[in-house]
Amino acid sequence: MPSLTELAEQLWRGEIRTSDPQHHPFVALNQMEEVAEGVAFYKGFSNIAAVKTSDGLVLIDTGSYHPTAHQRSFDKVRSYSPDRLHTAIYTHGHVDHAYGLPPFLKEAAEKNWGRPEILGHQGVIPRMRRYNETAGYNSVINSRQFNVKTEWPTNPIFPSRTFDDALNLTVGGEEIWIRHAKGETDDHAWVFLPRTRVLYTGDLFIWAAPNAGNPQKVQRYAIEWARGLREMAALAPEILLPGHGLPVIGRENVAQALTDTADYLESLYTQTLALLNAGVPVVDMIHEIAPPPHLADKPYLLPIYDEPEFIVRNIHRCLGGWWSGVPSELKPAPRQAQAREIAALAGGPRRLIERAAELAEAGDMRLACHLADWAGDAAPESVEVHRIRAAIYTRRMESEPSTMSKGIFGAAARESAAKG
Ligand SMILES: [Zn+2]
Numbered sequence: 189m190p191s192l193t194e195l196a197e198q199l200w201r202g203e204i205r206t207s208d209p210q211h212h213p214f215v216a217l218n219q220m221e222e223v224a225e226g227v228a229f230y231k232g233f234s235n236i237a238a239v240k241t242s243d244g245l246v247l248i249d250t251g252s253y254h255p256t257a258h259q260r261s262f263d264k265v266r267s268y269s270p271d272r273l274h275t276a277i278y279t280h281g282h283v284d285h286a287y288g289l290p291p292f293l294k295e296a297a298e299k300n301w302g303r304p305e306i307l308g309h310q311g312v313i314p315r316m317r318r319y320n321e322t323a324g325y326n327s328v329i330n331s332r333q334f335n336v337k338t339e340w341p342t343n344p345i346f347p348s349r350t351f352d353d354a355l356n357l358t359v360g361g362e363e364i365w366i367r368h369a370k371g372e373t374d375d376h377a378w379v380f381l382p383r384t385r386v387l388y389t390g391d392l393f394i395w396a397a398p399n400a401g402n403p404q405k406v407q408r409y410a411i412e413w414a415r416g417l418r419e420m421a422a423l424a425p426e427i428l429l430p431g432h433g434l435p436v437i438g439r440e441n442v443a444q445a446l447t448d449t450a451d452y453l454e455s456l457y458t459q460t461l462a463l464l465n466a467g468v469p470v471v472d473m474i475h476e477i478a479p480p481p482h483l484a485d486k487p488y489l490l491p492i493y494d495e496p497e498f499i500v501r502n503i504h505r506c507l508g509g510w511w512s513g514v515p516s517e518l519k520p521a522p523r524q525a526q527a528r529e530i531a532a533l534a535g536g537p538r539r540l541i542e543r544a545a546e547l548a549e550a551g552d553m554r555l556a557c558h559l560a561d562w563a564g565d566a567a568p569e570s571v572e573v574h575r576i577r578a579a580i581y582t583r584r585m586e587s588e589p590s591t592m593s594k595g596i597f598g599a600a601a602r603e604s605a606a607k608g
Contacts, residue, residue, distance in 0.1 A: 192221050192231055196434040199395070199487060200441060206395055206433070206492050207589065213395040213433030213493070214591070216257070220264040223437075224384035226362070228268045229429050230261055234284040237388050237429050238265050239381065241360025244274030244304075248379050248388045249431065251288030253341040262291035272301040274359055277366060278308035278347060279390025279431060280373045281315035289345050307355065308347035309368050311375030316344035329404040333595040351377075369416025370409040372399050378416065380423055385439075387425035392416055393445065395433030397479075397491045398453060401498025403592055408502050411457045417450040436488075445488055452483045456496055460503040469513020470504040493591045527565035537567035541576045548580045553587055556580055557597075564604060575608030577601075 190198070195211075198204045204211045220230040220238075230236040230251070237248040251261035273296060278286040286308065296303060319326060323340040330338035355366040365380040372391040379388040391399060392413060400408040421443050428436040428445060436445045459477040468476070479496045483489055511518055520526070531537045544559035560577045567573045581601035585594050 189219070192217070192219050192229060192434055193223065193437065196437055199434055200436065202487055205487060205490070207490055213430070216260075218260050218264065220268055222268070223427055223429065223435055224381075224386050227381065227384050227386050228265075229435060230264050231434065232257060232261055234282075234432055235430065236261055236265065236288070237379075237386070238268055239359075239362060239364070240269055240271065241274065241362040243360030244272040245269050246274055246359050246362065246364065247276045247292075248429075249279050249285045249288075249390065250276050250292070252284040253287030258288055258291050261288055262295075272296070272299070273304040275305045275307060275357075277364075277377070277379060278306070278312055279378065279388065280376045281308065281312040281319070281344075282373065282391070283319065283341055285390065285431065286312065286316075287341055287344065293345070303348070306345065306348045307366065308350055309375040309377050310350040310352055311373070312347050313350065315373070315375050316346060319344065332599040333404065333592065335595060335598055367416070367419065369412060369419065371413030371416055372408055374407070374409065376416070378420060380420070380425065385424070385426040386429060387420055387423065387427065387442065388429045389420065389431060391431035392420075393428060393430045393436075393449060393488070394493065395430060395488050396493040397489050397496060397590075398449060398499065399494040400453065401494045401496070401500070401502045401592075403498055403501070403596065407506060408499075409506065410453045410499055410503050414450040414453040414457070417446045417453075421446040421450070433488075448483055448486055449489065452479050452489055453499070455480050455483070456499050457503055460500050461507065464504060464507055470501060470508070471512050471514060473504065474500050491589050495590045495592065498592060524565045524568070527562040530562045531566035537563045537570060537573050540566065541573045544580055545576055548583055553580075553584045557584055557600075569607075571608050573608075574604040578604035578608050 206212055214233050216233040217231045220228055222228045226240040228238045232251055234252055236251050239246040251257055273292045276289060320342050323342050327338050327340040353368050357364050363382050366377050368377050370376060376390055376392060378390055378392055398413060400410045400413060424439055425442050426439050428442045436442050456479060460473060463473045474497045477500050531540050534540045540559050541563035544556045544563060547556035560580045563573050564577045578601045581597050585597040585601060588594050588597060
């Protein structure tokens with residue numbers, strides 16, 4: 189099996205691509221290796237960095253909430269170093285980054301090491317409380333997003349110490365700089381180790397178009413994200429360790445990855461702002477805005493997880509209201525009533541779904557799916573309509589590049605397949 193460093197270099201050179209499912213940044217390689225003296229990187233579904241110090245180990249991120257993931261990442265970290273866990277730093281409160289400590293805390297209790305310090309931005313605590321309140325919703329949307337049945341965890345381990353904008357610490361002689369930057373979340377932080385010039389970005393870099401648009405989750409912050417990336421670049425890191433995916437190695441490569449991603453976000457922000465100020469509704473904006481062509485195909489900015497179209501929507505939501513801009517959608521009729529009316533005009537739900545299939549055949553998946561939804565809503569009990577709707581959404585899912593789109597369209601296909 190190639191080392192993480194070898195894979196990282198192949199990815200950087202474009203010899204392998206993240207659009208290949210085998211090299212998607214979320215693939216749990218379950219490998220760990222030292223990337224600088226005393227600094228090791230674990231590549232799972234989400235990543236972890238372990239830093240050796242004379243007072244014990246520092247973890248940056250802790251891995252995912254699932255017990256299987258817990259054991260895997262714990263074993264790898266322990267194969268790198270048996271030292272007591274001194275400090276854990278959450279880059280943000282997501283359940284794939286801040287919920288991995290249980291085996292370490294159990295070990296600390298068994299060995300009478302005392303509990304480690306757990307550091308997180310002050311926003312991590314309200315996030316974890318909100319996650320407990322919305323566990324049902326989050327189980328539903330994560331099951332849909334990843335097409336894996338999710339039982340949302342409700343047992344967070346809260347930070348023992350929080351910070352606001354910045355925190356500098358020294359643990360066992362190792363300097364650690366922590367900086368807050370809103371971006372994927374409002375509680376995000378990134379970490380810089382001046383001795384080795386290693387940067388740990390959390391999810392502010394994930395080898396994919398930034399997850400600044402997620403259609404099912406709370407507000408993300410594109411322009412603040414870009415600012416954070418520029419602050420990171422100003423420190424001239426030698427190695428970038430991301431929250432998902434593989435490292436970026438070498439000062440020039442790291443600078444390029446960070447500034448390209450900042451440029452990408454700033455461009456989407458500027459374009460959205462211009463149309464917003466011109467009074468263009470968000471439903472029209474999404475068809476007019478695109479990332480700069482010279483960035484759209486960068487290997488670390490492919491829309492394999494989130495998409496620029498969704499980022500535009502989130503920038504709009506940050507600056508404007510929730511209204512789509514379509515007058516009837518301000519106070520809409522129930523969707524089944526709309527669908528029945530449209531179906532009656534079209535000659536019935538069968539006619540609608542047949543036309544949807546024709547449009548799908550011709551490659552207009554966006555239009556095909558509108559008709560498929562109307563047909564499905566107009567005839568919720570029709571086996572035939574839902575059989576065709578399932579086929580259309582399966583095709584849509586297969587034609588889409590991103591996890592977000594595949595998740596939602598795949599769920600629509602399964603919903604109809606269960607009826608058809
Ligand atoms: Zn993540």
